[in-house]
Amino acid sequence: MRAMVLDSPGKSLRAAEVSVPEPGPEEVLLRVHACAVCRTDLHVVDGELPGPKLPLIPGHQIVGTVGRVGGRVEDFAVGDRVGVPWLGHTDDTCRYCLTGRENLCDDARFTGYQIDGGYAEYASADHRFCFPIPEGYPDLQAAPLLCAGLIGYRSLRATGDAERLGLYGFGAAAHIIAQVAVYQDREVFAFTRDGDEEAKGFARQLGAAWAGDSSQNPPEELDAAIIFAPVGALVPAALRAVAKGGVVVCAGIHMSDIPSFPYEILWGERVVRSVANLTRRDGEEFLVLAPEVPVHTEVVSYPLEEANEALDALRGGRIRGAAVLVVD
Numbered sequence: 001m002r003a004m005v006l007d008s009p010g011k012s013l014r015a016a017e018v019s020v021p022e023p024g025p026e027e028v029l030l031r032v033h034a035c036a037v038c039r040t041d042l043h044v045v046d047g048e049l050p051g052p053k054l055p056l057i058p059g060h061q062i063v064g065t066v067g068r069v070g071g072r073v074e075d076f077a078v079g080d081r082v083g084v085p086w087l088g089h090t091d092d093t094c095r096y097c098l099t100g101r102e103n104l105c106d107d108a109r110f111t112g113y114q115i116d117g118g119y120a121e122y123a124s125a126d127h128r129f130c131f132p133i134p135e136g137y138p139d140l141q142a143a144p145l146l147c148a149g150l151i152g153y154r155s156l157r158a159t160g161d162a163e164r165l166g167l168y169g170f171g172a173a174a175h176i177i178a179q180v181a182v183y184q185d186r187e188v189f190a191f192t193r194d195g196d197e198e199a200k201g202f203a204r205q206l207g208a209a210w211a212g213d214s215s216q217n218p219p220e221e222l223d224a225a226i227i228f229a230p231v232g233a234l235v236p237a238a239l240r241a242v243a244k245g246g247v248v249v250c251a252g253i254h255m256s257d258i259p260s261f262p263y264e265i266l267w268g269e270r271v272v273r274s275v276a277n278l279t280r281r282d283g284e285e286f287l288v289l290a291p292e293v294p295v296h297t298e299v300v301s302y303p304l305e306e307a308n309e310a311l312d313a314l315r316g317g318r319i320r321g322a323a324v325l326v327v328d
């Protein structure tokens with residue numbers, strides 16, 4: 001099969017012919033239709049996350065059709081359209097798994113990181129971590145729901161019932177979560193790269209009450225902010241923008257160092273927290289909610305062989321919405 005392979009971090013992906021994976025007893029083999037490109041893929045390829053499987057097929061927002069099932073798979077059948085997210089394995093026995101926090105599992109493994117992912121014609125995945133794709137979503141539009149949507153949703157939940165919500169970094173996740181937040185009658189304040197007028201227009205089009213540069217203060221105090229951009233300097237900026245009791249959620253897996261800041265901007269019971277990975281429950285909830293909103297994902301598509309170009313465009317902030325690799 002055709003695949004885009006990472007041989008070592010810091011190098012471009014290599015187009016290769018590799019063998020189709022053999023599904024284990026708990027796995028489904030998928031014919032991949034589309035795989036969305038996540039900023040985490042970029043962190044893996046750039047060597048900002050330690051210890052990836054090598055060689056590695058990246059990609060953890062996979063939409064495909066089941067072609068074969070392992071002997072112990074009963075919930076999916078050949079022909080079903082399923083999605084594969086970032087969380088690919090947990091031990092089900094550690095104290096995190098046993099308390100509903102499998103996203104923090106000590107022995108978790110992740111798709112497109114420790115498990116080969118979806119930048120390929122076929123992928124195998126543990127059926128217990130796959131989701132049925134809601135009907136009515138084309139493959140390309142569904143793919144970004146699987147990480148940008150899921151992690152974004154988990155981050156949104158971490159803001160509680162905040163009414164005035166800031167979103168820092170208006171990329172794949174923010175463009176989905178802005179729609180959910182507006183649907184929930186929250187007021188969205190979108191912060192983009194300084195001077196990125198197109199992103200501001202896009203945010204307003206999706207219902208943001210205000211859109212401005214990340215270096216700007218919003219016109220009113222926020223109740224919460226989610227930082228999607230991997231920029232540590234946004235943490236003190238967001239703390240300054242939230243009201244007393246407000247929460248600042250760091251949604252990314254990697255961030256540049258956070259500069260020191262005066263205690264007074266944390267004082268007043270403001271909270272800084274991160275969101276890590278997803279639970280299967282997040283996925284089940286979000287994939288019910290997305291068609292109710294309904295979330296429309298805006299995608300920029302690339303053929304599989306142009307995965308490096310897609311990653312470059314993401315690195316340069318040139319993607320409006322989400323980048324998706326089209327495999328067949």
Ligand SMILES: [Zn+2]
Nearest residue numbers: 091094097105
């Ligand atoms: Zn565990």
Ligand SMILES: [Zn+2]
Nearest residue numbers: 038040147148
């Ligand atoms: Zn991701």
